[in-house]
Amino acid sequence: MEEHLMKILIVGDGNVGKSAFVNRYVNGQFNKTYKMTVGVDFSVKVLKWSEKEQVRLQLWDIAGQERFISMTRIYYKGALGCVVMFDVTESSSFLKCRHWKQDLDNKTMLPNGESIPCILLANKCDLPGRAVSADSIDEFSKANGFVTWMETSVKENKNVGESMRRLVQEILSVQ
Numbered sequence: 249m250e251e252h253l254m255k256i257l258i259v260g261d262g263n264v265g266k267s268a269f270v271n272r273y274v275n276g277q278f279n280k281t282y283k284m285t286v287g288v289d290f291s292v293k294v295l296k297w298s299e300k301e302q303v304r305l306q307l308w309d310i311a312g313q314e315r316f317i318s319m320t321r322i323y324y325k326g327a328l329g330c331v332v333m334f335d336v337t338e339s340s341s342f343l344k345c346r347h348w349k350q351d352l353d354n355k356t357m358l359p360n361g362e363s364i365p366c367i368l369l370a371n372k373c374d375l376p377g378r379a380v381s382a383d384s385i386d387e388f389s390k391a392n393g394f395v396t397w398m399e400t401s402v403k404e405n406k407n408v409g410e411s412m413r414r415l416v417q418e419i420l421s422v423q
Protein backbone atom coordinates (compact mmCIF):
# COMPACT_ATOMS: atom_id res chain seq x y z
CA MET A 249 0.00 0.00 0.00
CA GLU A 250 1.42 3.35 -1.05
CA GLU A 251 0.73 6.17 1.38
CA HIS A 252 0.59 9.88 0.58
CA LEU A 253 0.95 12.29 3.47
CA MET A 254 -0.84 15.60 3.04
CA LYS A 255 -0.95 18.61 5.29
CA ILE A 256 -4.11 20.55 4.60
CA LEU A 257 -5.03 23.92 6.09
CA ILE A 258 -8.55 24.95 7.03
CA VAL A 259 -8.85 28.73 7.09
CA GLY A 260 -11.62 31.30 7.22
CA ASP A 261 -13.25 33.65 9.67
CA GLY A 262 -14.33 32.56 13.12
CA ASN A 263 -17.68 30.83 13.50
CA VAL A 264 -18.01 29.74 9.85
CA GLY A 265 -17.82 26.04 10.82
CA LYS A 266 -14.16 25.05 10.44
CA SER A 267 -13.91 23.02 13.65
CA ALA A 268 -17.30 21.45 12.99
CA PHE A 269 -16.12 20.52 9.49
CA VAL A 270 -12.97 18.81 10.76
CA ASN A 271 -14.93 17.05 13.49
CA ARG A 272 -17.55 15.84 11.02
CA TYR A 273 -14.96 14.67 8.52
CA VAL A 274 -12.64 12.99 11.01
CA ASN A 275 -15.06 11.72 13.65
CA GLY A 276 -18.32 11.59 11.69
CA GLN A 277 -20.04 13.81 14.21
CA PHE A 278 -21.82 17.13 14.37
CA ASN A 279 -22.18 18.58 17.80
CA LYS A 280 -23.64 22.04 18.14
CA THR A 281 -21.45 23.06 21.03
CA TYR A 282 -18.33 21.30 19.84
CA LYS A 283 -15.19 23.36 20.00
CA MET A 284 -11.79 22.00 19.14
CA THR A 285 -9.34 22.06 21.99
CA VAL A 286 -7.03 25.01 21.56
CA GLY A 287 -3.48 23.78 21.33
CA VAL A 288 -4.21 20.67 19.33
CA ASP A 289 -2.18 21.12 16.19
CA PHE A 290 -4.00 18.93 13.73
CA SER A 291 -6.43 16.06 13.26
CA VAL A 292 -5.65 13.01 11.18
CA LYS A 293 -7.86 11.16 8.73
CA VAL A 294 -6.73 8.19 6.68
CA LEU A 295 -8.52 7.93 3.36
CA LYS A 296 -8.51 4.84 1.19
CA TRP A 297 -7.87 6.30 -2.25
CA SER A 298 -7.56 3.26 -4.49
CA GLU A 299 -6.64 -0.40 -4.32
CA LYS A 300 -3.00 0.52 -3.94
CA GLU A 301 -3.03 3.97 -2.37
CA GLN A 302 -4.11 5.58 0.83
CA VAL A 303 -3.88 9.20 1.87
CA ARG A 304 -3.01 10.31 5.38
CA LEU A 305 -4.50 13.77 5.83
CA GLN A 306 -3.30 16.15 8.50
CA LEU A 307 -5.99 18.78 8.90
CA TRP A 308 -4.76 22.00 10.45
CA ASP A 309 -7.56 24.11 11.80
CA ILE A 310 -6.58 27.61 12.87
CA ALA A 311 -8.81 27.03 15.92
CA GLY A 312 -9.44 30.40 17.46
CA GLN A 313 -6.47 32.20 15.96
CA GLU A 314 -8.52 33.96 13.28
CA ARG A 315 -8.06 37.19 15.18
CA PHE A 316 -4.39 37.20 14.26
CA ILE A 317 -5.60 37.76 10.68
CA SER A 318 -2.27 36.78 9.23
CA MET A 319 -1.10 33.32 10.22
CA THR A 320 2.51 32.48 10.94
CA ARG A 321 4.70 30.78 8.36
CA ILE A 322 5.02 27.75 10.65
CA TYR A 323 1.32 27.12 10.21
CA TYR A 324 1.70 27.16 6.43
CA LYS A 325 4.94 25.20 6.28
CA GLY A 326 4.70 22.07 4.15
CA ALA A 327 1.00 22.49 3.36
CA LEU A 328 -0.08 20.82 0.14
CA GLY A 329 -3.67 22.01 0.03
CA CYS A 330 -6.12 24.39 1.62
CA VAL A 331 -9.81 24.83 2.39
CA VAL A 332 -11.07 28.42 2.59
CA MET A 333 -14.45 28.43 4.28
CA PHE A 334 -17.14 31.07 4.74
CA ASP A 335 -20.69 31.15 6.04
CA VAL A 336 -23.28 31.79 3.28
CA THR A 337 -25.44 33.71 5.73
CA GLU A 338 -22.61 36.12 6.67
CA SER A 339 -21.43 38.25 3.76
CA SER A 340 -18.51 39.62 5.80
CA SER A 341 -17.05 36.11 6.05
CA PHE A 342 -17.30 35.81 2.24
CA LEU A 343 -15.56 39.16 1.72
CA LYS A 344 -12.69 38.03 3.94
CA CYS A 345 -11.97 35.02 1.69
CA ARG A 346 -9.92 37.21 -0.64
CA HIS A 347 -7.63 38.01 2.26
CA TRP A 348 -7.37 34.36 3.36
CA LYS A 349 -6.46 33.29 -0.18
CA GLN A 350 -3.88 36.08 -0.58
CA ASP A 351 -2.27 35.26 2.76
CA LEU A 352 -2.06 31.63 1.65
CA ASP A 353 -0.55 32.50 -1.75
CA ASN A 354 1.99 34.81 -0.12
CA LYS A 355 3.24 32.09 2.19
CA THR A 356 3.00 28.84 0.27
CA MET A 357 4.09 27.67 -3.15
CA LEU A 358 4.43 24.43 -5.06
CA PRO A 359 7.95 23.50 -6.21
CA ASN A 360 7.00 24.74 -9.70
CA GLY A 361 6.04 28.16 -8.35
CA GLU A 362 2.29 27.69 -8.69
CA SER A 363 -0.02 28.29 -5.76
CA ILE A 364 -1.14 25.24 -3.76
CA PRO A 365 -4.58 23.77 -4.56
CA CYS A 366 -7.31 25.51 -2.63
CA ILE A 367 -11.04 24.85 -2.50
CA LEU A 368 -13.68 27.38 -1.49
CA LEU A 369 -16.50 26.12 0.74
CA ALA A 370 -19.79 27.97 1.18
CA ASN A 371 -20.91 26.46 4.48
CA LYS A 372 -24.24 26.46 6.36
CA CYS A 373 -26.24 26.09 3.13
CA ASP A 374 -28.95 24.39 5.25
CA LEU A 375 -29.83 27.76 6.78
CA PRO A 376 -32.40 30.16 5.34
CA GLY A 377 -31.35 33.73 4.64
CA ARG A 378 -28.47 33.34 2.21
CA ALA A 379 -26.43 36.50 2.00
CA VAL A 380 -24.19 35.55 -0.94
CA SER A 381 -25.42 34.50 -4.40
CA ALA A 382 -24.09 31.48 -6.27
CA ASP A 383 -23.12 33.81 -9.15
CA SER A 384 -20.91 35.97 -7.01
CA ILE A 385 -19.24 32.95 -5.38
CA ASP A 386 -18.61 31.46 -8.81
CA GLU A 387 -17.10 34.66 -10.15
CA PHE A 388 -14.96 35.14 -7.05
CA SER A 389 -13.76 31.52 -7.12
CA LYS A 390 -12.63 31.80 -10.76
CA ALA A 391 -11.01 35.22 -10.33
CA ASN A 392 -8.98 34.11 -7.32
CA GLY A 393 -7.60 30.81 -8.53
CA PHE A 394 -9.62 28.32 -6.50
CA VAL A 395 -9.78 24.72 -7.77
CA THR A 396 -13.55 24.97 -7.45
CA TRP A 397 -16.19 25.95 -4.92
CA MET A 398 -18.91 23.89 -3.28
CA GLU A 399 -21.88 24.47 -1.03
CA THR A 400 -21.57 22.52 2.19
CA SER A 401 -23.63 21.87 5.28
CA VAL A 402 -21.58 20.34 8.04
CA LYS A 403 -24.82 20.05 9.99
CA GLU A 404 -26.53 17.94 7.32
CA ASN A 405 -23.30 16.29 6.19
CA LYS A 406 -23.61 17.72 2.69
CA ASN A 407 -20.47 17.77 0.53
CA VAL A 408 -18.08 17.27 3.45
CA GLY A 409 -16.40 14.10 2.18
CA GLU A 410 -16.99 15.11 -1.46
CA SER A 411 -15.16 18.41 -1.11
CA MET A 412 -12.17 16.79 0.56
CA ARG A 413 -12.02 14.14 -2.18
CA ARG A 414 -12.03 16.86 -4.81
CA LEU A 415 -9.17 18.65 -3.06
CA VAL A 416 -7.11 15.47 -2.60
CA GLN A 417 -7.64 14.62 -6.27
CA GLU A 418 -6.28 18.02 -7.27
CA ILE A 419 -3.30 17.72 -4.90
CA LEU A 420 -2.40 14.33 -6.38
CA SER A 421 -2.68 15.70 -9.92
CA VAL A 422 -0.23 18.55 -9.31
CA GLN A 423 2.38 16.53 -7.39
Ligand code: GDP
Nearest residue numbers: 261262263264265266267268280372401402403
Ligand atom coordinates in the same frame (compact mmCIF):
# COMPACT_ATOMS: atom_id res chain seq x y z
P1 GDP B 1 -15.17 27.89 13.55
O1 GDP B 1 -14.99 29.04 14.51
O2 GDP B 1 -15.01 28.35 12.12
O3 GDP B 1 -14.31 26.71 13.87
O4 GDP B 1 -16.71 27.46 13.65
P2 GDP B 1 -17.37 26.26 14.51
O5 GDP B 1 -17.01 24.95 13.91
O6 GDP B 1 -17.07 26.47 15.94
O7 GDP B 1 -18.91 26.51 14.20
C1 GDP B 1 -19.55 27.71 14.58
C2 GDP B 1 -21.02 27.46 14.80
O8 GDP B 1 -21.67 27.16 13.57
C3 GDP B 1 -21.30 26.27 15.73
O9 GDP B 1 -22.40 26.60 16.56
C4 GDP B 1 -21.67 25.16 14.76
O10 GDP B 1 -22.53 24.21 15.35
C5 GDP B 1 -22.37 25.92 13.64
N1 GDP B 1 -22.28 25.27 12.32
C6 GDP B 1 -21.17 24.76 11.73
N2 GDP B 1 -21.47 24.26 10.53
C7 GDP B 1 -22.81 24.44 10.34
C8 GDP B 1 -23.72 24.13 9.27
O11 GDP B 1 -23.38 23.58 8.22
N3 GDP B 1 -25.02 24.51 9.45
C9 GDP B 1 -25.46 25.13 10.58
N4 GDP B 1 -26.74 25.44 10.65
N5 GDP B 1 -24.63 25.43 11.61
C10 GDP B 1 -23.32 25.10 11.49
